[in-house]
Amino acid sequence: MLLKGKTAVISGGAGARGIGFATAKxxxxxxxxxxxxxxxxxxxxxxxxxxxxxxxxxxxxxxxxADCARAIGEVLAATGRIDILINNAGITQAIKVWDIDPESWARIQDVNLKGVLYLSQAVMPHMRERKAGAIACMSSVSAQRGGGILGGAHYSAAKAGVLGLAKAMARELGADGIRVNCVTPGLIQTDINAGKISDDARVKILENIPLNRLGVPQDVANIFLFLASDLSAYVTGAVIDVNGGMLIH
Ligand code: NAD
Known part of the structure; x- marks a missing residue:
């Protein structure tokens, strides 16, 4: 029981086949x-x-x-404490860089990047007061290698932004006993990419994955568990790849 007595907030956990719900379970x-x-x-x-x-x-x-503050207020009213925040909510959009317009740029930044800031800010007063907390943020291999099969350049930019934001938060919040880390998953089989990977693309993708399989939500949930628990008590500002070895070079 690594999280006994703790309360965890997980964003983007509604989808039964998603990473958020696997983490919640x-x-x-x-x-x-x-x-x-x-x-x-x-x-x-x-x-x-x-x-x-x-x-x-x-x-x-x-x-x-304001909605983040309201929702966190509701969680605190129901549970009295928040020990862990998993910033997991996100969206992709498979378009080419020349097709990105101001609306799609803003939407992708807003959900993937601004959302991490707003939800983290909403838990900060409580965590700072208690001098304890673990925040883990969802980035992506798209931030590291550029582009992706399913996300666009705006998605890569937003997920790269998450890395910088998380590291800055880790620096500023460390003195308050709050740890902030990131995960960078490779291709994980969820609704976000369901039906979007052709057989040809799959073969090509697997050629670049030494562990020779796509990821499943549990692969990422296990890393979130590590980052949320006291097993990672001396880990902050870290980025953990969960990609089957896709980036070995
Ligand atoms: P998913 O679609 O099941 O999960 C995303 C969740 O975010 C959904 O439940 C959705 O309703 C929620 N969401 C979207 N906009 C929101 C908003 N404005 N406010 C609150 N919630 C919102 O897909 P998933 O693959 O489980 O994705 C989870 C996270 O993992 C995302 O941030 C995604 O970018 C990231 N990620 C996924 C993969 C992958 O291959 N599946 C790889 C790297 C990173």
């Missing part, structure tokens, strides 16, 4: 009380109910600072 199994925040309020409530009555699911748009 993993944390609950390790003794945590989980709050799932998602744009899909009904999905968040359903996902939480599936985990058990002590867990909560709340609608929240991470691009809206």
């Amino acid at each position: 993993t944390f609950a199994a390790q003794g945590a009380r989980v709050a799932i925040l998602d744009l899909d309020a009904a999905g968040a409530a359903k996902a939480a109910a599936e985990l058990g009555p002590e867990h909560v699911g709340i609608g929240c748009d991470v691009t809206d600072k």
